[in-house]
Amino acid sequence: MIDPRPEFRSGQARVRQFDVDEPLPVMTIPLLGDDYFDFDFGAAYHKMFSEVFYGNRVNYSDLPLNFDRYSEADQQRILYRMLAVLKAAQAGIDLEKNAPLAVEALSLDEAREQFEAIS
Numbered sequence: 001m002i003d004p005r006p007e008f009r010s011g012q013a014r015v016r017q018f019d020v021d022e023p024l025p026v027m028t029i030p031l032l033g034d035d036y037f038d039f040d041f042g043a044a045y046h047k048m049f050s051e052v053f054y055g056n057r058v059n060y061s062d063l064p065l066n067f068d069r070y071s072e073a074d075q076q077r078i079l080y081r082m083l084a085v086l087k088a089a090q091a092g093i094d095l096e097k098n099a100p101l102a103v104e105a106l107s108l109d110e111a112r113e114q115f116e117a118i119s
Contacts (some may be wrong), residue, residue: 079111
């Protein structure tokens with residue numbers, strides 16, 4: 001988030017990093033004077049995801065683009081989540097009523113093997 005006051009070159013930037021499977025952050029946006037606005041990136045993401053029906057386009061059988069660029073820890077988290085969704089779908093569990101799903105704790109190699117076996 002960039003606050004260009006008092007002028008762009010002397011303004012401040014704030015960066016908020018988060019990991020895969022961690023809630024999206026809420027960041028305080030400075031407004032005029034002492035006013036501010038707490039912006040919930042998670043709420044915005046979920047609204048866009050559900051209202052534009054991006055959820056219908058997600059294929060949990062395919063790894064995300066540039067999967068190899070994620071850290072090993074994030075690759076592991078992504079595979080955990082994908083496996084949970086694939087296994088729930090195979091078991092006929094209603095994903096709309098049973099979210100969030102519990103994930104198994106596996107090594108990255110075990111998660112890859114299971115993913116390859118069921119995807």
